[in-house]
Amino acid sequence: MESPDSATTGSQPGGDDRHAEVVAADGARALVVIPTYNEKDNLPGIIGRLNQALPGIHVLVVDDSSPDGTGELADQLAADDADHRLHVLHRTAKDGLGKAYLAGFGWGLARTYDVIIEMDADGSHAPEQLGSLLAAINDGADLVIGSRYVPGGRLVNWPKRREWLSRGANTYARLALGAHIHDITAGFRAYRREVLETISLGTVESAGYCFQIDLAWRTVQAGFDVREVPITFTEREVGESKMDGGVMTEAFMMVARWGVASRMTRLRRR
Numbered sequence: 001m002e003s004p005d006s007a008t009t010g011s012q013p014g015g016d017d018r019h020a021e022v023v024a025a026d027g028a029r030a031l032v033v034i035p036t037y038n039e040k041d042n043l044p045g046i047i048g049r050l051n052q053a054l055p056g057i058h059v060l061v062v063d064d065s066s067p068d069g070t071g072e073l074a075d076q077l078a079a080d081d082a083d084h085r086l087h088v089l090h091r092t093a094k095d096g097l098g099k100a101y102l103a104g105f106g107w108g109l110a111r112t113y114d115v116i117i118e119m120d121a122d123g124s125h126a127p128e129q130l131g132s133l134l135a136a137i138n139d140g141a142d143l144v145i146g147s148r149y150v151p152g153g154r155l156v157n158w159p160k161r162r163e164w165l166s167r168g169a170n171t172y173a174r175l176a177l178g179a180h181i182h183d184i185t186a187g188f189r190a191y192r193r194e195v196l197e198t199i200s201l202g203t204v205e206s207a208g209y210c211f212q213i214d215l216a217w218r219t220v221q222a223g224f225d226v227r228e229v230p231i232t233f234t235e236r237e238v239g240e241s242k243m244d245g246g247v248m249t250e251a252f253m254m255v256a257r258w259g260v261a262s263r264m265t266r267l268r269r270r
C-alpha cells in the first residue's frame with residue numbers, strides 16, 4: 001500500500017468541516033517524516049515505538065547516505081513491514097536537515113496524507129506524545145509544535161550548554177520576528193497538508209536547523225492557526241547531534257534578514 005485509504009473523508013483545511021477528525025486515533029492518514037544521518041542504532045527502536053503508539057501511521061525515513069548503514073537498515077525494516085507502512089527515501093549525500101525534510105514533504109504531498117509530521121530519529125521526541133499533537137490538529141490547529149518551553153514542557157538530560165543555546169535562539173527569533181511561539185526551533189511538529197501546500201516550499205533556502213524557524217514563520221505569516229503543546233524532550237542516549245557552528249551562523253543571519261524584511265513590509269503598509 002503506497003498511500004493511505006483515500007476513501008476516508010478527511011477534513012478540508014479551511015473548509016466547513018474544519019473541526020472534523022482529520023487523523024484517526026491510530027494515526028491513519030498521517031505520515032511521519034524522519035530524517036536520518038548515522039542513526040542505525042536508534043532507528044529500529046523509534047519505528048517500533050511509533051508502531052506501538054499509533055498502529056495506523058505511515059513513516060518515511062529520509063536518509064542522506066549515512067556511512068553507518070542506516071539507509072540499508074531502513075530498507076530491511078521496510079521489507080519486513082507486512083503492512084507496507086514504512087517507506088524509505090535515499091538521498092545521495094548529507095545535505096542538511098531542512099533539505100531532507102523538503103524531500104520528505106514532497107514525497108508525502110504527492111500522496112494522500114492529510115497530516116505530515118516531523119520527528120527526530122534519536123528518541124528525543126517520544127512517539128507516545130504524538131497523540132497530543134494530533135489531538136490539537138483534530139481540534140482545528142494547522143501547525144502543532146511539540147514545545148519544550150510552554151508550561152508542562154520538559155527537558156531531560158539535555159546539556160546545559162544546549163539548553164541555553166536553544167533558549168537563546170528562541171528569544172532571539174521571538175524578538176527579531178515578533179512571532180509569539182515559545183519553541184520555534186522545535187523539531188517535533190504536525191502540519192496540516194494545506195499549510196505545506198501554501199507556504200511556497202520551493203523558495204525555502206534554509207538548509208540546517210534554521211529550517212524549523214523558517215517554516216514556522218512562513219506558517220504564521222500565512223495566517224494559519226499555530227499552537228504549541230507541551231512535550232518532554234529527552235537527550236539521545238546513542239549517537240551524536242549533528243548541530244555545528246555552520247547551523248548556528250545560518251540561523252543567526254537568516255532570522256536577522258527575515259526580521260528586517262518583515263519590519264520593512266509593516267512600515268510600507270502604514
Ligand SMILES: Nc1nc2c(ncn2[C@@H]2O[C@H](COP(=O)(O)OP(=O)(O)O[C@H]3O[C@H](CO)[C@@H](O)[C@H](O)[C@@H]3O)[C@@H](O)[C@H]2O)c(=O)[nH]1
Nearest residue numbers: 035036037064095096097100120121185187209241242243
Ligand atoms: N537526512 C538527514 N538527516 C539529518 C541531517 N542532519 C541531522 N539529521 C537528522 O535530524 C534529526 C535531528 O538531528 P540531531 O542532530 O539529533 O538534532 P539535535 O541536535 O538533537 O537537535 C534538536 O534540537 C534542534 C534545535 O532545537 C531541533 O531543531 C532539532 O529538530 C532537534 O530536535 C536526527 O534524526 C538526525 O539524524 C542531515 O543532514 N540529513
